Amino acid sequence: MMDSLLITLMLIAVLGVGSQWIAWKFRLPAIVVMSIAGLLAGPILGLMNPEEAFGDLYRPFISIAVAIILFEGSLNLNFKEVKGLGKPVFRIVTLGAFLAWILGSLTAHYVAGLSLAVSFVIGGIFIVTGPTVILPLLRQSKLKPTPAKILKWEGIVVDPFGALLAVFAFEFILFLSSDGRDATALLFFLLAALFAVVLGIIFGKVTGWMFEAGHIPEYLKSPIVFAAVIACFIIADEVKHETGLLAVTAMGMTLANLGISSIKDMRHFKENISMLLISTVFILLTASLTTDTLMDVFRPEIIGYVLLMLFVVRPLSIFLSTINSGLSVQERTLIGWIAPRGIVALTVASYFATVLADEGFEGASLVTSLTFALVFSTVVVHGFSIGWVAKKLNLSSEGNPGVLIVGSNRFTNALAMVMRELKIPTVIVDSSWDRLNRARKAGVAHNHCEILSEQTEYTMDFTPYDYLLSATEYDSYNALVCSNLVPEFGRKNVYRLSRQNNSGDDLVDIDHTIGGIEVFSPGEGIEDLKFKLKSGYVLRKTMITERYSYEDYLQDRDKETVLLFTLKQSKQIEFFVDKREATAAPGDTIVSLSPPSKEFHKIKEKLEKKRSEKASNE
Template identity: 80%
Template sequence: MIDSLLLVFMIIAILGVGSQWIAWKFQLPAIVVMSIAGLLAGPFLGLINPEQQFGDLYRPLISIAVAIILFEGSLNLNFKELRGLGKPVFRIVTWGAFIAWILGSSTAHFVAGLSWPVSLVIGGIFIVTGPTVILPLLRQSKLKPTPARILKWEGIVVDPFGALLAVFAFEFILFLMSDGRDITSLLMFLLASLFAVVLGYLFGKTVGWMFESGYIPEFLKSPAVFGAVIACFTIADEVKHETGLLAVTAMGITLANIGISSIRDMRHFKENISILLVSTVFILLTSSLTMDTLKDVFRLEIIGYVLLMLFVVRPLSIFLSTIGSGLSIQEKTLVGWIAPRGIVALTVASYFASVLEDEGFPGASVVLPLTFALVFSTVCVHGFSIGWLAEKLDLSSKGNPGAIIVGSNRLSVAIAKVMEELKIPVLVVDSSWDRLYTARRAGVNHTHEEILSEQTEYMIDFTPYDYLISATEYDSYNALVCSTFIPEFGRKNVYRLPRQNHSGDQLDDLDHTIGGAELFRPAEGVETLKFKLESGYVLRKTTITDQYNFDDYLVDRDRETVLLFVLKQSKQIAFFREDAEINVSPGDTVVSLTPPSKEFFKIKEKLVEKREEQTGEKPKDNN
């Protein structure tokens, strides 16, 4: 085992971030990769054992991690967005969660052999799915809107409340099992809980006010939130253990609902600090497991518990809670199967395992292997089966990777129209109802939203779309949109139209890493491209063949032709850019903006070919 704590910290950070990168690169569930990395470094190779090496520091680290993760989840709970979620979502996050708690607790007691106090606490924790695990699965599987919406909002709403349910269950059990059943202790807990809620509310209001009033500079906002969350958790927890979780949840909900303009910055806090924390903490937990704990995972009672949670508890809670909700059998089946537990379940369960052991409850030692078995099983089984099951139930919207086009004008609508003809999912977004007239008249998929509004992420389902193109007449706005959505889509999948020299924005010195890549070859501004459309240019789809390769196409094309994109045989889209070369193969379809003279020539050529009754080696054009 490594003696240097500095080396231990280094290994944990590298394994955590490296696991996240591998999961992203190969489209794997991140928790699976992190679990394997932690187990290899810990119980299998014996390089690290953070619980022993950190000593008294280990438990506070886990407590802070739980606080940050719960704050992250509660920061998504904007009550305005919860209105109108629909009957299925409401029932699942209320009655469904309650049924899952009762059934899960009963299963833990009668099958896993845990005592009732431990079972009720662990049952509360396991009602969570959590956005950290469910959202990546939804993006990967591309479900249809209804099941995707249900799973997404169940994760967001239930995520912070599983731990709170466990806290209240734990305290009420302590009261009921005390010899004298002193009502004073229960009242003290309720008063401490009220204090924690008020404290979280005050912290949230204070942080929001300081942000809006400019008392905290931009570069200090993330560190300030981080410090405030730790302070809020610590103060409440010092007053009464376990109420710190309630305080940070109240703080997050307050910040999410007071309508401050910096809420998006605080969500970037989640992406920056919280992702790093989640990665390292998961390595901490898995590498601290012992071989005896791992052997416990394969005990018959734990295996039976996991199987019942997978095949009975979850489906039954969904089917019972959604009776009369209007969901189809296929939708109930999919939602009833998908419930991956993730980092929230593991960290909160680890936190309560030590608390339950300290209180001397029988069966507390089984909590950690039971949790690890359920988390690892659900992430693997659900992560690798969601796409297959969705396709079998006809609930998958998989097809060509889609594109969101920001800005409704003649050019963007023409591109959207040709994408729809190629079976590419496309959505035109504009904040102006008047500008959307062009999209409405063309019959392309469109929505009336401001893409930069924080509400947009709730109003638009981004799941079917892999690319974003900002195609408005304003260069600076295009750059801002692209920079905003780089974290969502990835730097390589965010594009904007070329800058216009006469637009007045003067963005020639714009750093190449800001604002997305410039589209199309040759690069021309939106006004120039729109003028070409008005002059009779047409969008042409040309299929490349073995007889007529891409080099032949480049030789034959008109000099004024603007190359737009290529739809590959793999259904991926490759956009033409000045600074990038595209490998175009037989079977790929090239889309270009072609002068009208070329169109007339093509018509004449087709007439000649038809007259001569030739099969021809020329490309097949579908306009």
């Protein structure tokens, strides 16, 4: 084992972030990769033991990390959005969560052999479905909008309350099971919990007011949010242990519902700091496991508990809570199957394992093993089965990669119609009903919304679309759209039209700093493309074969042809870019904007052929 704390810190950071990258690269559940990396570095190979290396700092660091992760979840809890999600979501996050808590707790007691006190504490933790795990799964699996929206919001809404339910269960059961406690202790806890809520609300409102009033410069916003979350957590936790989690959740919920314009700055904070913490904390936890803990995972009672949670508790709680909710049997079956537990479940359970053990509760020593078994099993099983189950239940969106087009006009509508013919999932997004009228008449899928609006994140399902093309009449707007949606689609999948010479936007100096790849070859602005269509240009599909190669196509095409994209045989889309050398293999289809002369030549050739055939017959 390596004794140097610096080497341990290096290994934790490299393994954590490296695991996230490997998971992204190979489309694997990140938590699975992190689990394997942590177990290999810790109990299996013995390269490090973070709990020993960090000493007294280990638990405080875990606690603060849990607080920040919970703040991340609660920052997404906008009550206006929750109200608009309908009866199924409300039922699942209320009645479904309650049933999951009761059934899971009883299962832990009667099957895993834990005491009732320990069972009801971890039962509260296990109602969370891990938004840090489930959101990447939804993007990979391309579910239809209804189950995708429900699973997404269940993860976001229930995530903060799972730990809070565990906190309340712990305090109430501790009060009921301890001979030395009286009503004064319980009253103090309730007052401390109320204080934590008020403190969180005050921190949230003050932070939001300072953001909106301009009392904080842009470069200090993320650090101040970070410091405020830690301060809010520690102040409440010093008054009464465990109430710090309640305080940071209240702070996040307050900020989420203030409607302040700086909410995206805080999301920038959570996407960076929280991702780093999630990566490092999970490596910390798994690397600190002992071989005895790993061996406990294979105990019959723990295996039985995990199987019942997978095949009985989750499906039953969903089916009972969604009776007469308007969901189909297939949708209820899929939602009842998918419930991966993630970082919050493991970190909070690890925290309570120590607290419960200190209080002398029976079975507390099995909490970590039981939690790791459930987290690892659900992520692996659900992560690798969600796509297959969705297809079997006919709840998977069309498998072909889709394109989201921003801006409705003559060119984008024609492009969307060709994509529809090629069975490419396509939608046109615009904030103007007048501009969308053409798309509606053409039968093209469309969505009336402002793509940059915060509301769009909740009202529109992005999962079927792998590529973004911003093609409005405004160069600066196209650049802004691409820059904002790079995190959603990835830098290599975000495209915008070439700049227009007469648009009035001078983007030359900042072109290298903004998101979005200039698309189509040769590059032309939207006005040029619209003019070509108006002049008689047509969108042409050309199949590349063994006899008709890509080189043949390039020689035959008219020099005025604008190359748009290639639909690969694998159904991937490759847009033509001036600075990137394009290729096309047999089986690929090239879509181009061709001048009308070629169409006239083809018609002329057909007429001449018919005349010659008629003459020969005579």
